[in-house]
Amino acid sequence: MEITKDTVKHVGHLARIELQDKELDTLSIQLKSILDFIDQLKELNTKDVLPTSHILPLNNVLREDECRDSLTTEKALQNAPQKKDNFFVVPKIIE
Amino acid sequence: MELNKLTAHELIGQLESNKIKPDDILSSLKQRIQSINSKVKGYVRVSDLLSPQLEARSSKLPLKGIPVSIKDNICTEGYNTECCSKILTGFKPPYDATVIKKLKAAGATILPIKTNMDEFAFGSSTENSCFGPTHNPWNLDCVPGGSSGGSAAVVAADEAIVALGSDTGGSIRQPASFCGVVGLKPTYGRVSRYGLIAFASSLDQIGPLTKDVEDNAIMLNVISGYDPLDSTSVNIPVPDYTKTLGKNIKGLKIAIPKEYFISGIDSEVKTCIEEAINQMKQLGAITKEVSLPHTKYAVPVYYIIATAEASSNLARFDAVQYGLRVKAENLIDMYKKTRDQGFGDESKRRIILGTFALSHGYYDAYYSRALKVRTLIKSDFDSVFKEFDCIVAPTAPTTAFKIGEKTNDPLQMYLSDIFTISANLAGIPAISVPCGFTKKELPVGLQIFAKPFGEEIILQVAHTYEQATLWHKKKAKL
Numbered sequence: 001m002e003i004t005k006d007t008v009k010h011v012g013h014l015a016r017i018e019l020q021d022k023e024l025d026t027l028s029i030q031l032k033s034i035l036d037f038i039d040q041l042k043e044l045n046t047k048d049v050l051p052t053s054h055i056l057p058l059n060n061v062l063r064e065d066e067c068r069d070s071l072t073t074e075k076a077l078q079n080a081p082q083k084k085d086n087f088f089v090v091p092k093i094i095e
Numbered sequence: 096m097e098l099n100k101l102t103a104h105e106l107i108g109q110l111e112s113n114k115i116k117p118d119d120i121l122s123s124l125k126q127r128i129q130s131i132n133s134k135v136k137g138y139v140r141v142s143d144l145l146s147p148q149l150e151a152r153s154s155k156l157p158l159k160g161i162p163v164s165i166k167d168n169i170c171t172e173g174y175n176t177e178c179c180s181k182i183l184t185g186f187k188p189p190y191d192a193t194v195i196k197k198l199k200a201a202g203a204t205i206l207p208i209k210t211n212m213d214e215f216a217f218g219s220s221t222e223n224s225c226f227g228p229t230h231n232p233w234n235l236d237c238v239p240g241g242s243s244g245g246s247a248a249v250v251a252a253d254e255a256i257v258a259l260g261s262d263t264g265g266s267i268r269q270p271a272s273f274c275g276v277v278g279l280k281p282t283y284g285r286v287s288r289y290g291l292i293a294f295a296s297s298l299d300q301i302g303p304l305t306k307d308v309e310d311n312a313i314m315l316n317v318i319s320g321y322d323p324l325d326s327t328s329v330n331i332p333v334p335d336y337t338k339t340l341g342k343n344i345k346g347l348k349i350a351i352p353k354e355y356f357i358s359g360i361d362s363e364v365k366t367c368i369e370e371a372i373n374q375m376k377q378l379g380a381i382t383k384e385v386s387l388p389h390t391k392y393a394v395p396v397y398y399i400i401a402t403a404e405a406s407s408n409l410a411r412f413d414a415v416q417y418g419l420r421v422k423a424e425n426l427i428d429m430y431k432k433t434r435d436q437g438f439g440d441e442s443k444r445r446i447i448l449g450t451f452a453l454s455h456g457y458y459d460a461y462y463s464r465a466l467k468v469r470t471l472i473k474s475d476f477d478s479v480f481k482e483f484d485c486i487v488a489p490t491a492p493t494t495a496f497k498i499g500e501k502t503n504d505p506l507q508m509y510l511s512d513i514f515t516i517s518a519n520l521a522g523i524p525a526i527s528v529p530c531g532f533t534k535k536e537l538p539v540g541l542q543i544f545a546k547p548f549g550e551e552i553i554l555q556v557a558h559t560y561e562q563a564t565l566w567h568k569k570k571a572k573l
Binding site: 007010011012013014015016017018019020023025029030031033034035036037039040041042044045046049050051052053054055056057063071075076078079080081088090091092093 | 106172185186187189190231283284297323324326327329374389391392393395396398399410413415416417418419420423424425426429430431432433435438442444446447448449450454461462463465466467468469470471473505506520521522547
């Protein structure tokens with residue numbers, strides 16, 4: 001399958017990574033070879049096979065909706081690159 | 096005596112009879128780390144070792160103050176946990192992972208310096224670390240395997256007593272094999288992942304890397320069990336994993352999957368594994384060749400599922416709550432610039448591949464198909480375990496390769512996990528134990544799989560084999 005630089009750039013935008021021009025070149029070549037390898041899965045007939053997204057026969061793990069201890073605001077903010085009062089600070093998003 | 100060379104169970108014996116104090120072990124380790132880490136580079140941020148508050152915990156609890164070394168992706172409150180990535184530079188977790196809480200509650204001392212790893216556990220050689228590669232103690236020109244290469248190397252180099260790693264596609268077992276130590280990936284759900292920085296949530300497990308099988312059982316006893324904070328952990332009782340050690344393996348049925356002896360496997364590795372199988376026969380086990388027909392599809396399935404899950408898990412690194420932030424005019428640019436500068440090449444490659452596999456128009460062709468083939472791989476194992484107690488195979492097709500040998504070819508690197516990935520896809524437990532050396536003195540690992548929650552039988556077989564051969568007693572010359 002052909003992977004163009006534009007495809008990689010678009011996927012980079014979806015993944016919120018600004019890829020450099022050189023990276024777009026390398027990645028489009030490498031992705032092509034990885035996807036060609038992955039294409040061997042097409043040899044198998046999987047029409048009647050159910051997908052496995054989770055390996056254990058667990059379903060609907062629920063808990064009581066009750067108050068319990070959680071991180072304090074101070075601890076939650078301790079690693080923030082930028083904070084003010086009790087908030088994370090980000091660049092302005094509303095004009 | 097050099098206490099750093101001993102196993103946890105040997106040290107516990109000496110602590111119980113008051114021959115030594117926990118601080119003696121810690122100072123012996125510190126000395127070893129200071130003299131050897133510049134060669135092996137199994138630990139990162141080594142200056143933190145001198146943190147004045149570090150002292151061994153003197154304790155009446157089962158682990159009696161034994162120091163435990165921790166991979167850089169497991170959260171340790173107050174000690175940096177950076178997944179060996181620039182994007183997490185300076186991150187000090189505000190809480191302990193459940194395994195760390197359990198280790199502390201059992202009387203362990205957690206080392207403040209963490210073990211090296213491929214960034215976010217993306218890799219099979221520990222070369223993708225932002226701190227540079229770890230070197231294999233058996234040959235410093237070789238990789239230690241990965242992604243838990245630091246944990247395996249520090250155990251092999253006697254810079255650690257025991258260590259924890261994580262295994263998503265072989266990241267405990269393959270480095271254990273390359274470094275000649277014992278490494279176990281428990282059943283999916285056996286050990287809580289709360290506080291393990293997620294890579295691929297349907298595959299990740301935490302497990303011990305140790306100098307022998309008994310230590311592995313002791314560690315598994317401590318870290319196993321249900322945790323309400325990880326809804327994938329399973330609420331079934333934890334047996335005493337040391338109880339089956341020493342029980343013989345007469346009459347045990349062992350399957351040998353023919354797909355694990357394909358062309359491409361190193362001939363010396365193959366010989367070591369065949370000799371190990373013969374040894375097990377002599378110990379009374381019944382062996383028979385079986386087929387796991389979908390084995391060759393494990394790598395392609397894995398590189399869709401694991402990267403898809405990773406692309407979603409790593410969305411959290413957004414420069415808002417923790418880690419690196421690159422300044423930009425607007426929010427989107429801040430994300431994009433931070434993630435460009437913060438992630439290494441392999442992380443970007445996997446996030447892009449995973450995002451692509453989940454994107455509109457490709458989901459069915461890649462992700463959905465991979466989940467279906469995962470079902471086929473799991474059924475292969477289910478049918479073998481109807482008849483057999485365990486499966487024995489090589490851990491990796493080769494011994495440790497040279498640093499730099501595979502860095503330019505991601506696909507070749509991915510193929511070094513060909514024998515370990517299936518266990519993660521099927522959710523079953525598997526161990527790697529030392530089973531010999533090549534002419535160049537590089538260790539070879541034997542892999543033993545069992546059905547879900549079959550850790551007892553794995554440890555029993557591994558221990559019986561280990562005690563009959565004593566490969567684990569051989570030490571790297573450093």
